[in-house]
Amino acid sequence: MVRLKSEAVREAILASAATEISANGYLDTTIGRIAKGAGIAPSNVYVYFESKLQIYFTIYEPWFREQFVLLERVVKRQSSRQEKVGALVRGILRDIADDKTGYTAALMxxxxxxKPKDKYQPDLLTWAEEKIEDMVVRSVGGYHHGHPTLKAFAHLMMLTFDGSALRAKILRANAQEDKTMEAVEAMLMQIIMVPEGDLADRKAVSAG
Incomplete structure (x- = not known):
């Protein structure tokens, strides 16, 4: 028998899941607790979502994309190339990785x-790396989309994001962690920053 879907019930499931995940993390959030918060039977959750993972990404993906939109605005407001890259690195590795909603900690x-049955697809990861490339192209200059160094930087940024989010979840902030993050930021900035002389040369070649 086909069950009719209700948008109100779907939103109730997502609202309940968001509350549970933010308070208790991903692993301790169960379909039963989500259903209880939504005022429905656990079996009814599966009418709307295939798995807890799908519920989680339905919540996390729009939030994550919005953080990148906000970060783009912050980066754009910076005056120098170095400040722009610094804002980009800190925004991803500190603000988004160690967010106060608990969503990124739940991502880890x-x-x-x-598991294979969850049918995880890294679409959001691919999107994030493309957005990082785009911000660097517009902020730093000297690169084009698909440039090997640029792609490697974006990939390294997201690998570091995973590590930062994991450490933020299991370790409390301390002076040593701050120093480590500063070192990581400096390393990433050194990788991507095109020296002013090289940048001028590239512009000259492009103009020619």
Missing amino acids: EALAAV
């Missing part, structure tokens, strides 16, 4: 628990 749990 979710990815660690992924």
Whole structure:
């Protein structure tokens, strides 16, 4: 028998899941608790979502994309190339990786628990790396989309994002962690920053 879907019930499921995940993390959030918060039977959750992972990404993806939109605005407001790259690195590795909603911490749990049956697709990761490339192209100059160094930088940024989010989840902030993050930021900036002389040369070649 086909069950009719209700947008109100779907939103209730997502609202309940968001509250549970933010408070208790991904692993301790169960379909039963989500259903209880939504005022429905656990079996009814599966009418709307295939798995807890799908519920989680339905919540996390729009939030994550919005953080990048906000970050783009912050980066754009910076005056120098170095300040722009610094804002980009800090925004991803500090603000988004160590967010106060608990969503990114839950991401680490979710990815660690992924099984083949969950049908995980890295579409959001691919999107994030493309957005990083785009911000660098517009902020630093001297690169084009698809440039090997640029692609490597974006990939390294997201690998570091995973590590930062995991450390933020299991370790409390301390002076040593701050120093480590500063060192990581300096390393990433050194990789991507095109020296002013090289940048001028590239512009000259492009003009010619």
